Amino acid sequence: MDKKIRMHVNGKKVEKEVPTHRLLIDFLRYDLGLTGTKEGCSVGVCGACTVLMDGKMISSCLAPVVFADGRKLTTIEGLAKDGELHPVQKSFIRYGGFQCGICTPGMILSAKALLDEVPKPNEEQIKDWMMGNLCRCTGYYKIIESIQKAHQFK
């Protein structure tokens, strides 16, 4: 059972016929080749598959792609503009916000969503917002620092 969907992915129009039970994460990774989005727990807990739908973070492992019909999606590939990294990306590099990197695309997209709402969050706000993104390298303090200092790169 297929369905035609239309959406914007990282500012580009996408129109495709998809099986209704195709998950958004599989659509991004296998149909569009956007492998920056990672799959971790597959049950919406770890945050590795975080993408932004109309600016709001969601778990792409919990949404059939048909849920995104008519929406605007942002993945980690869509943050850099004209070869220039997004301030959050620069800050994660400068302040060591990642180690192995598997959680990083989700971390950075969640951080971007936070900074879009609260430009200079304090530590408590960051912890409350980011608690759904797990890092198993125990790099949380560097991640918090990277988010706090991202405004320097604007």
Add this chain to the structure above:
Amino acid sequence: MIPFEYRTPKSVKEVYADLKQFGADAKVVAGGTALIIMMKQRLVRPTCLISLRSVRGLNEIAQKDGGLRIGGLATHREVETSPLVRRRIPLLAETYHHVATIRVRNMATVGGGLAHADPNQDPPPTLIALGATAKAGSGEGARVIPLEEFFKDYYETVLNPGEVITEIFVPALPPNSGAAFLKFLPRTADDYATVSAAAVVTLDKTKKTFADVRIALGSVGTTPIRAREAEAVLRGQPVKSEALQEAAEKAKKAVDPISDFRGSAAYKREMAGVFVRRALEKALAGLKKAPARKGGQTSKRGRKKK
């Protein structure tokens, strides 16, 4: 997941028509954060999904009769961040804030959460303690169901197959009332509760005697549980810590938890007592901190109109 027919009705009427056409093979889906996991694990295998995501006008949050009317499609995040909810019934915003993570709250809806009916959820105890009702619509009309009568068993509600939750109504707290929700989380912040307890206390004019008390618990039975005997212990009694302890003992008798990785049944029962007592204390403390305005908020508004 297995393939399914995906329906996107644009109005409630079209939803009812689809439900009639696809019947028992269909599942209604809103945010999908619970249903899609169950479908991925093949615990449920609907051959048709009727999505509410294109239905307009079902996510409104508005004042009604001094309380709040919340559309079934309002997301948890919308309830949590709504200035109206935060001002009128702050406990509701606080309770929805406790659910999972922002990512889940951006998708999960008020109506979807209730229809999912997992006894470990956070909102039901608070909604039951506040005396909230759900409006269920179908092709045959609509009915209003008190939430304390809504849950039947694990993942089972009194909803008929053709019914959809279109809105909930949460009445305002009476004057001289305090409310609290506590979630016991010994593991991680985004976990389900080991035990959760909500309490609404209303004092009489002297503010020394309980006029009314409502207590509800989550994660300690096959449904959220209202602890009526614990409430009865307090009603009409002077506000004293011994009375709270007695209510906590009664609450322990009202629950029927199971042993799992969040704790043994005996431990959860003990904690149910502890958290009911603490919820009552917190509700009372909130009452002292913010003395009720003369005549309460509703009549004040009424006066203005005159």
